[in-house]
Amino acid sequence: MSSNEKNNSQHDYDPFRGFNRPTFSFFDDNNPCIYNQSAAPTPAATQAFDPSYMSFTDCLNGGSVVDYNSFSRAFDMSCSSSNVVSPMDDSTTKTKKIGMSSVGDNHNTSENPSTPNSSVSCSSNEDEDSSKSKKDKQPKGSEDQGDGKSKKVNKATKKEARFAFLTKSEIDNLEDGYRWRKYGQKAVKNSPYPRSYYRCTSPKCGVKKRVERSFQDPSVVITTYEGKHDHHIPTTLRGHDAGIFSSSIMEASASKGPAFPHEFLSHFLPSSSSDLAGNTNSMQYNQQQQLQIPDYGLLQDLVSSFTRSQAP
DNA sequence: CGGTTTTGACCCGCGC
């Protein structure tokens, strides 16, 4: 990683300074698209998201060009679809199957972009999980040492919430206000782009995220969050823009109730809204619009569908 | 010097 990029991701106020601002994904059940605010919208994108193409960031910043209607509309189209599926329930959490293992096999999933699973869920998965998040290993020097299997995982029983979203960005590791420490990187099968693994640096926070680039559309970054932050965004990181975001979100949330995807927001907001209200520094500039993606396999389906829709 | 990134090794689950 270049020093520029590193600095960008960790210390700059505006994570996109010097870059084209990333854009965010809005998925329609039948026509997933990546909405790009900075580039001319493709016909497909325009059709799928007609009104005012905007970035989520704009929405969150209460930009004058976006009103709440468009904001909620953006969510409605992705979260209130009649075809929404909720594959992240207990029956599918054996999930590894359709989940992680398929990332690298996207060349296969792309062969069936019309799979019935190609829809997006915004339902809560608070108690859901990826069976693999329990893989946290104890330190080698733990009490377990001596049997040669000290690395053996003490599998946690807690289920972690997990969801992913696509972002059209040149930046791999998009700033979300929290501080992350990279703990691994792996080559993705059938993809020239590696997958990076990050963990929240907060001592007790076990939230992880994975970041990888779609090989089918290198401009698309796939970010998967796993777990829920149990702390505020580091106040030293960002300024008042965060407050703009939080207040906007909370107002919208309060006024529209169930129409708003609390669940996905809750992953990034402190658990108490009152806490939030009192902490205008707690949120940061770039809050992305994210949609819960059941698993990587579906993600890839969506990406491939999108790619297809972009094809001449 | 402390925090972060890099990277090879290791572990584990799954499919065959």
Place this chain on the structure above:
DNA sequence: GCGCGGGTCAAAACCG
């Protein structure tokens, strides 16, 4: 049982 691929560890390197 074996091989493969994903996920994690941890020492070394790097950086401000």
